[in-house]
Amino acid sequence: MSTFGKSLPTRPLVGIGSCLAGYAVRYNAQANEANEHVRAICTHFETRAFCPETGIGLGIPRPPIHLVGHATDVRVLDVMTHNQDYTTPIANYAQQVLNLAPMLAGYVLVKGSPSCGYGHVKRYSPQGHHLASDQNGIFTGALAANDPLLPLEDDGRLNDAGLRESFVTRVGAYHAWKNFITQDITVRRLIEFYSRYKYLVMAHHVPSYKVLGPMLANAGSMPVHVLANEFISTLMAALSYTATRDSHSNVLLQLAGTLKKRIPAERRRQLSTLIENYQIGKIPLIVPVTLLKHHIAGNPNAYINDQVFLDSFPDQLRVQKLGPIFSDPN
Numbered sequence: 625m626s627t628f629g630k631s632l633p634t635r636p637l638v639g640i641g642s643c644l645a646g647y648a649v650r651y652n653a654q655a656n657e658a659n660e661h662v663r664a665i666c667t668h669f670e671t672r673a674f675c676p677e678t679g680i681g682l683g684i685p686r687p688p689i690h691l692v693g694h695a696t697d698v699r700v701l702d703v704m705t706h707n708q709d710y711t712t713p714i715a716n717y718a719q720q721v722l723n724l725a726p727m728l729a730g731y732v733l734v735k736g737s738p739s740c741g742y743g744h745v746k747r748y749s750p751q752g753h754h755l756a757s758d759q760n761g762i763f764t765g766a767l768a769a770n771d772p773l774l775p776l777e778d779d780g781r782l783n784d785a786g787l788r789e790s791f792v793t794r795v796g797a798y799h800a801w802k803n804f805i806t807q808d809i810t811v812r813r814l815i816e817f818y819s820r821y822k823y824l825v826m827a828h829h830v831p832s833y834k835v836l837g838p839m840l841a842n843a844g845s846m847p848v849h850v851l852a853n854e855f856i857s858t859l860m861a862a863l864s865y866t867a868t869r870d871s872h873s874n875v876l877l878q879l880a881g882t883l884k885k886r887i888p889a890e891r892r893r894q895l896s897t898l899i900e901n902y903q904i905g906k907i908p909l910i911v912p913v914t915l916l917k918h919h920i921a922g923n924p925n926a927y928i929n930d931q932v933f934l935d936s937f938p939d940q941l942r943v944q945k946l947g948p949i950f951s952d953p954n
């Protein structure tokens with residue numbers, strides 16, 4: 625079954641900044657407004673909201689904080705005096721979050737925040753002058769260091785369709801992986817796991833596709849946990865590449881090829897036309913995928929049927945406009 629399908633007991637769990645989840649926890653006692661993509665993600669996934677600043681005991685409202693220092697030695701200090709240093713407790717809070725929610729499969733961060741920002745956060749000199757916008761927030765940096773495979777995005781970057789699809793795809797894969805490793809890991813189970821991801825990896829990054837198969841086939845005497853770590857690191861890195869209309873079309877054509885002689889020529893031509901129309905941007909991916917799935921359902925093939933590539937979930941996320949959300953903050 626696919627990543628988002630019936631074989632997994634739960635929907636993926638995604639962490640989110642509490643202020644983005646609608647809670648008035650910012651320094652000025654206000655919330656951030658979630659854009660439609662954040663709302664869609666929160667509707668399709670399980671979410672759990674965390675606020676590192678209130679999580680370490682800071683009040684609402686509270687004096688604002690910002691990043692100060694050299695690019696390689698940044699602290700998060702209060703803006704007014706630079707006398708209060710919150711770096712260590714906010715960094716430590718990241719591990720608390722991972723302990724509280726060990727099945728986290730992704731995290732939606734908050735653009736520009738000195739705690740929860742993801743890239744391009746402003747950094748200041750000890751005198752308070754803006755030096756650069758080149759940092760992760762302190763919480764984000766610690767989250768990435770403690771769980772390097774955890775898919776991260778912020779609300780601003782989710783406006784980019786390619787980044788959004790890659791994030792959603794990686795969340796699904798990491799959710800599947802975290803379920804997978806709750807049972808004994810064997811080479812055979814790794815091969816079965818990967819067999820569902822082959823076409824998806826091909827759509828995102830062909831060089832990784834060429835590496836992953838031989839990696840599992842030639843496992844040799846490598847300890848299985850070493851192999852598993854190398855495998856999932858390579859898989860997650862592959863899915864971080866943005867799939868294109870050309871790469872998706874290539875995979876669609878290969879999957880359509882498996883139906884040769886099993887559906888009439890007229891229907892094959894209809895499917896090819898849809899794939900061409902998708903490739904030139906006339907229609908969304910979900911259209912040829914839906915027809916492909918229809919034909920596959922009428923001509924069952926377990927290997928093809930189980931391909932995660934065929935799951936239309938990312939497309940649903942792409943097209944939906946949704947209302948208010950959310951789960952309780954910690």
Ligand code: SF4
Nearest residue numbers: 641642643675737740
């Ligand atoms: S610490 Fe993070 S979750 Fe809390 S208010 Fe700031 S950006 Fe939002």
